[in-house]
Amino acid sequence: MFKPLHNYVLLERIEEDNKTAGGIIIPDNAREKPSRGRVIATGDGAMDGAVRVPMAVQTGDIVLFAKWASSANEVKIDGKDYVLIKENDILGILQ
Numbered sequence: 001m002f003k004p005l006h007n008y009v010l011l012e013r014i015e016e017d018n019k020t021a022g023g024i025i026i027p028d029n030a031r032e033k034p035s036r037g038r039v040i041a042t043g044d045g046a047m048d049g050a051v052r053v054p055m056a057v058q059t060g061d062i063v064l065f066a067k068w069a070s071s072a073n074e075v076k077i078d079g080k081d082y083v084l085i086k087e088n089d090i091l092g093i094l095q
Contacts, residue, residue: 002077007046007087009057011037011065012080035067036094037083046087055087062094 004010014036039061045053057063065072069089075082 002041002082004041004043004084006043007053007055008043008071009039009055009063009085009087009090010041010075011063011083011085012040013037013083014062036062036064038062040082042087057087057090057093064091064094065089066091 002010039057039059041059042055042057045055047053065083065085066089069085071086071089073084075084
């Protein structure tokens with residue numbers, strides 16, 4: 001498996017519903033990429049001087065992340081698509 005370094009998080013996108021609230025079906029080519037994901041793996045945390053800052057997210061958390069995050073990288077591991085993103089581009093944990 002893949003282990004991110006420092007404050008990077010490996011996410012698996014969670015697909016959104018393809019219908020609007022009014023019941024209109026949105027075709028695949030018109031849908032936006034989902035901004036929700038499941039945390040698959042995390043790094044050990046960023047360094048602040050000589051002190052490691054622990055990660056706020058854990059494996060299995062469902063998170064909301066910035067759609068246009070500057071640190072987001074699409075990666076393919078073992079044939080599956082993932083997003084590799086810095087922790088500070090994660091907006092929150094869904095509960």
